[in-house]
């Protein structure tokens with residue numbers, strides 16, 4: 188075991204997967220000599236050379252588009268998009284092609300590839316460097332969407348994403364990169380994609396979150412326990428697509444109450460799909476309307492006003508209290 | 514601190530070997546074996562005949578919208594004829610002749626245009642990508658394939674097709690730039706057929722040629738008479754050999770013309786003159802190549818009839834395909850079917866079972882299937 192932050196944990200996953208499989212390669216802007224603007228690919232260039240750790244020209248569509256071609260050939264590229272705000276420049280390559288080649292060729296080709304991107308706020312960054320756009324990817328059939336919540340699961344999920352035969356969009360919360368360290372086993376470990384984690388058990392209410400919002404949900408649960416004597420169950424989704432509805436429904440069947448927390452804007456966001464799934468799967472158990480705590484539906488507000496939009500502990504606690512009192 | 518012209522040595526050739534009057538530049542004439550010449554001509558004629566047949570099939574509602582190739586046979590066959598089977602071919606959506614050359618069965622192409630995904634599945638050993646519809650987006654794939662070939666140490670070459678309109682797309686420029694920087698074995702074949710639906714090349718670019726765009730990306734570009742199969746072949750062969758020798762990418766601009774409609778949903782009389790079309794009909798690639806082969810006594814008598822029979826057989830195979838099984842739509846969404854799709858498949862299966870007509874009693878003849886285009890009864894409508 189070593190204590191690593193999320194950046195180092197992700198770096199370890201890349202290093203070990205590249206050592207294990209010569210078909211794995213990394214490409215993106217500044218991922219080589221510089222080791223990536225967040226240092227996730229640090230030292231990989233030195234270890235594996237410029238042919239496997241490619242400092243690509245500055246063009247997202249071609250980063251993902253050439254990765255699609257590499258994947259069709261049988262390689263397993265891992266692309267880094269510098270910030271999720273710039274992934275619209277390659278969205279068509281992800282949606283039109285990476286997600287569809289298996290279907291389009293009826294299984295003759297598929298795209299085993301990962302597109303990593305930092306997302307989310309809380310880092311006092313400029314426009315396009317703070318937004319949460321996971322809903323766009325969650326809606327695309329053919330893709331998987333993984334959002335780890337800490338160093339250890341980030342490492343284990345990146346390993347699974349690289350080994351997964353389908354294209355995986357890998358969202359890394361910037362706010363978590365350096366937030367805390369965790370014990371991470373030195374030998375490779377993998378976590379199944381598509382499986383949520385019960386981060387904390389409880390019987391009164393279910394808080395559902397992913398990525399950086401898991402810590403917010405856990406802290407809110409702590410406040411509810413201390414101040415209200417309520418036991419919240421906290422579910423860390425880890426994968427948004429495919430969504431682990433079984434775990435969600437199982438939890439809400441027990442608690443009867445749910446609050447979904449995410450940084451993406453509320454309307455048509457993941458919370459809507461989660462609420463609908465809970466209505467379908469646990470309707471008779473529901474004691475209160477499902478609440479969504481999410482960003483407001485306005486274009487980016489600037490980090491000076493970010494706190495008023497992105498969920499925080501008091502907002503989650505307040506929503507939980509209303510749900511409990513319903 | 515003087516201001517001095519840079520010595521860039523930028524130049525673009527135009528290549529023509531066999532012109533529309535039948536004049537041949539014997540010094541440039543490529544050395545192509547008689548059997549290959551015959552096969553090239555055969556595939557060009559097959560492409561033309563199939564095109565015409567497909568227009569009729571579309572009008573009859575037996576296949577959906579498609580993009581005819583009429584007039585562009587030389588650009589396609591001259592280029593793909595220089596590939597080996599282990600090389601890759603990356604088409605756009607107007608490459609029927611090239612696809613036939615690469616071994617796509619006619620009935621499979623028909624299935625594709627009849628909206629069946631099976632039509633887009635290359636054979637297990639076939640190194641072809643399927644038709645790509647979003648303009649120019651296949652070009653980064655070609656560059657990625659070429660990078661992968663180089664990475665693995667294979668000597669495969671990748672050839673990609675696209676139109677003049679595609680050269681305005683960002684993906685074209687990004688792919689060109691990556692190809693140049695990575696120095697990969699890719700041959701980019703632009704079929705400049707003068708039109709992108711209704712937009713003429715003049716409104717597409719202010720460049721004098723499309724070929725010259727390669728120079729900005731640091732690799733050679735050449736313009737060829739795209740209706741001259743010998744010129745296209747010669748330029749492609751040179752590009753393929755360069756790629757194989759590790760000398761990087763080439764852009765080939767084939768100056769050609771789309772003699773037919775953009776797609777079967779298009780009416781070109783709205784945007785171009787009959788006179789222009791007639792002008793280009795004079796430069797028909799088939800006439801020119803046919804005359805060249807005739808001089809070499811390589812023309813096969815009865816070829817058209819033979820090819821028409823081949824097409825008729827394929828149409829019959831296509832028409833006898835069993836109906837598409839809707840439930841297979843889930844099979845290739847993911848490597849392994851996730852839980853929510855298992856549930857959706859079951860839901861669809863149950864819905865179809867509920868709405869399907871009762872099977873006929875033993876001995877009773879099957880009711881005729883509804884005619885295409887005919888309104889279906891309400892019990893089918895869901």
Ligand SMILES: Cc1ncc(C[n+]2csc(CCOP(=O)(O)OP(=O)(O)O)c2C)c(N)n1
Nearest residue numbers: 607646647648676677678679706708709710
């Ligand atoms: C990205 C994208 N935009 C628009 C279209 C619609 N469209 C289909 S073909 C076409 C014109 C393409 O022109 P060109 O590249 O010259 O190829 P051609 O059709 O002449 O073979 C357009 C606009 C499309 N398929 N993809």
Ligand SMILES: [Mg+2]
Nearest residue numbers: 676677708709
């Ligand atoms: Mg065109």
